[in-house]
Structure formats: structure tokens, C-alpha cells
Amino acid sequence: MNKQKLELRFRELSQILVNDINKDGFWTGKLSSSALGVAVTIAAFHFHSSEQHKQEIQLGFTWLKNNINTDGSYGDTSESMGNTSTSLLVYAALNLYSHQDASLKQLQAQIAVYLLQNNIDINSNRVANAILEHYQKDYTFSVPILTLCALCGIPEKDAFKKIPHLPFELALMPRKIYRLLNLSVVSYAIPALIAVGIVIFKKKKSGRLAKWIRSSAEKKALRILHKSMPSSGGFLEAIPLTAFVSLSLTNAGYGNTDVVKKGIVFLKRMQREDGGFPIDVDLSTWVTSLSIKALGHKKEEVLNSGQKEKLIAHLKSVQNKTIHPFNGTSPGGWGWTNFSGSAPDGDDTPGAILALLQLAPHHTIADEVLVGGDWLLKLQNNDGGFPTFSKGWGKLPFDQSCADLTGHAFLAIVTILHHFHGKLSKKQIRDYMRSLDKSIKYLQKKQREDGAWLPLWFGNQHTPTHENPVYGTARVLSYLNDAKELSISHQNLTKTIQSLCVKAEQFLTEVQNKDGSWGGDKNITGTIEETALSVAALQTGKYKAQCDKGLEWLDVYYRENGLVSAPIGLYFASLWYDEKMYPLTAYLDAVVRSLRK
Helix, strand or coil, X not given: CCHHHHHHHHHHHHHHHHHCECCCCCECCCECECHHHHHHHHHHHHHHHCCCXXXXXXXXXXXXXXCCCCCCCXXXXXXXXXXXXXXXXXXXXXXXXXXXXHHHHHHHHHHHHHHHHCCCCCCCCHHHHHHHHHHCCCHHHXXXXXXXXXXXXXXXXXXXXXXXXXXXXXXXXXXXXXXXCCCCCCHHHHXXXXXXXXXXXXXXXXXHHHHHHHHHHHHHHHHHHHHCCCCCCCHHXXXXXXXXXXXXHHHCCCCCCHHHHHHHHHHHHHCCCCCCCECECCCHHHHHHHHHHHHHHHHHHCCCHHHHHHHHHHHXXXXXXXXXXXXXXXXXXXCCCCCCCCCCCXXXXXXXXXXXXXXXXXXXXXXXXXXXXXXXXXXXXXXXXXXXXXXXXXXXXHHCCEHHHHHHHHHHHHHHHHHHHHHCCHXXXXXXXXXXXHHHHHHHHHCCCCCCCCCCXXXXXXXXXXXXXXXXXXXXXXXXXXXXCCCCCCHHHHHHHHHHHHHHHHHHHHCCCCCCCCCCCCCCCCCHHHHHXXXXXXXXXXXXXXXXXXXXXXXXXXXXXXCCCCCCEEECCCEEECECHHHHHHHHHHHHHHHHC
């Protein structure tokens, strides 16, 4: 595309972006509705009070009727292919009312056909085997899924017999040693460990010793759960997690506790007009930092001084300023949303740091940025990579270091060094440089032979393994390219970065589709997100032909379809979502970077 066409597209996209700023001066976005969220919340409402929540339950069933796939399945979004876990949860929720509603019975019959085609007979004890085999050693989702099924009467006999116990008594141990306990759930899911663990204990036989230990631990574990609950009522602002906790405690005899009462109020507030529920309340911090990043060097053409001041104030206000009650992390990090259930993480923190540095006079944000930088240093794992929430949790993939977060943290630290070098002590400079060195060694180790990196939180539904090397590679490459533009007084580091970038560029050019687009991997249907991210990453001047071809594809696709978001997010254990601002921010970033050349 020529510069004039790019300028016109920039104006159009940036106007859409500005129009999406909320009344408080930042971006909220909109997550896709989730069949899993609907099913689990219907069950939570039913067990709490089927009469009191009758309207919300019926509205949820209406959403489910309107969003079933043609093969009788449910996916994680309305645009997702079906999967057995979500379909099974919907079947279970329907089972609470199908005996009195013929339309729900018919819906169940459709799902049952799909499940049977996927080797799950809902009337047999193979239900537990199939789910446990799918999730393997990670009980984060498998045990709550099976618990919900059992509570809904699936299968009818001995439903709890094959469900593994969750050792909720381990929650009584000091938080700092959780990572040493070899837990079978991810760090994110301690509330589920407690609540689901307690209801399984109540419903399933235990040995004498285990029964004594768990009986004595029960009330103490509930107190820990209560202390970790945010004022919003939503654990991590997540609908499925909060619903699993609420329905489990209700069935364990704790329906009158504040945890359940506040959780139910949170869930009712989250239901949409059409009956759907998102996976989480929103990703406001993340989409705000993406929006600022996308505007790049042209932000002054789009944002006035008042808008910038509001954005700066908002980002400063949502930085964590105390020891976080959920996971005990130190002050300085940012979570994904401004709501109280958010926990600081290794992607939003560098995103917020970079956004502030892009928007504000640096002397006005030095305290926030430097505390955020120190928080990142504390998060870095011994392998040199950065995890999402907690250092040292390495048993399950969710908690391990990953390339895309490491690249993001690397850029944030390089940028801090570049702008604040004169204000840092010699020790701080050494610590930052040591972190950078470890990060690059990690990225070097994790780069595949073909030049690709795999992300943790972002997959592609259409690749055979559901991995997304295009997303991971494009993100890391962009971070490294941006870092190269800043001064790094380390010759070997610079050489290694250049070597990594060359291999990553080769990968992206080799997997570009013939039509100019990029999907999650070679020969995968293109999306706005993956194509735009790839174009942005390749803006070094050497790949003009590939970038132009990608921009032409984006232009045609956008004119024909608009800003269609794709299920590109991978959440928890293969739980998909899409976000309406992803295609907008990715496309705008690609256009702005193209105009800079």
C-alpha cells in the first residue's frame, strides 16, 4: 500500500480507537461470551437458589439454545469449534432442568450425540476417565469439571468415585512454599483447590487419616479463601472460577458464607443482556497498553493533552501498591484490569511500564516505573525466563517461563535503563544488565531450529497442536527490534539479539500464506491479528515485499469484513476467548510502523 492509503487507514482506525475510550478515559474492550461461563454460572445460580435466580437461569438457557454448533457441540466462543469439556459442562447444567423442559431435553440429546462421537458416553463411568486423560496431571480444570458433572447427576451412580481428591489442606501452608508442594493445580486456581476440594471431601469417602486431617483443616481453609476474596466478589474477576467456588461451597453446606453471597452478586452483575457471560470481566489494562503502543510515534496526532493525562493517571492508579492479598506478590506490578480481583502479572506490568514511558514526561513517572522494574526483576525465574504470576512454580506449563512474556519484560527493562540510567545506582544497573543477559540466554534456548518462539497465553484453534508460533515469534521479534533501537552497552548482547532476529524473520517470511496473510503457522487461514502482528514485526526494511503483501491482504479483508476478532487467546487449560480490540490494535500498530519507514 502507498503512503497516502496508509495515512487514510491510520486516520480511520485511530478514530475508531479514540471512540472506544470509556467515560473514565481508558479502554475496556469486550471479551467474547463463553458457553463454559454460562453453563457453570447456571449451575451456581441453581444450587444457590433456583427460584431467586430463575430469570438469570432462563436467560442463560436462551443463550445456550442460540449458540449451539451444528454438530451438537459447544466451543469456548461462538466462533470456536466444539470441544468435549465445554460440551460436557453444558450437558450437565441442562441436566438440572431437562426433566421439566422438553426443549432442554432436546438440546441435551444433540450434545449427547456429539459426546458419544468423541468417545464419551454420559451414562457410563468413562466420563471421568476421558476428562482426566485429556488434562493429564493438571487438575485445574478436570476436577472442577467432573465435580460439576457429579453434582448435576452425571453419571447417576457413584459420580464422585473416580474424581481425585484435591488436597485443600495444603492451602494452610505458608504461601511462600506453595511452589514446593507439587500442587496439581496452577498458582492461579488456589480458590478452586480449596472450594472444590472441600465439596469432594464432603461427597467422597476418605481414609481415616486423610479424613481427620481434612476435617481439622476445613474451617481454616475457608478463612484463607475469605481473606483472598476481592471486594468485587469475583475471584480474579473470572466468571468460571467464581462460579466453581460458589457452587462447590453451596453443595458443601456453606451457601450462607460471604464468599458465596458476594460471588453470586458478582456473577449476576456479569450476565449480558443476551444471557451470555464473558470468561473475565475485561482486560482493560492490557487493551489500554496495546492501544497506546499501537499509536506509536503518531500518538500526538490522536490523543489530546487531557486524554493523555487521564490515561497516565489511570495507569498509575491501578499499579499494585501493597502486598497482594491473592498471591502475596510485592508492590509494583500491574494486573490485567482495574477491578479489585486482578493480580499483577508478567505481561501487563511491562505493558504498563512501556505505555507510561510513551505517554508521560519521564520525571513524573520515575517512581512508578522503577518500582515496576524492580517487581519484574523479582518475578524472573532461575532459567532466565519470565512466568505469568509467580516465580518458581514449574510443575505445570501454565506456571512456567515463556518466550513472549520474557521478550516483553526484556524490552521494558532495556527501556528503563535507556531513560533512567543516570538515576540508577551501580547495583541497580548490574541487576538490570544481569536480568537482560539471563533473558536473552533464555530466548536463545527457547527459539526453535526454524526460528520460531511459542507463546503461552495465545494459541490458534486451527493448528494441529493448537500452538501459535506466528504470534509468539511476531511478538518477541517486535520486542527485540524495539530494544535494538535503544542503547544497550553490551556488545555480545547486541550480537545475540541480532542473530535471534534474523532467524525469527526467516521463520515469519517462510510461513506467510500465498494470499499475503498469516495464520498461526504455515498454511493456516489468515487472521487480522496474526497478519498485522507479523507485518509490524517485519518492519526493518528488508522485507518490504512481504509487508506490502500483508498490508494489501489486511486492506481487502478489512473492507469486506470489518474488524473481525478471531479466537486467538488461550486461557487456563485450553480455554479460548477473543477480544474485540485485538484486531484493531494489531492492525493500527502495523499501519503506524509502516508509516514510520
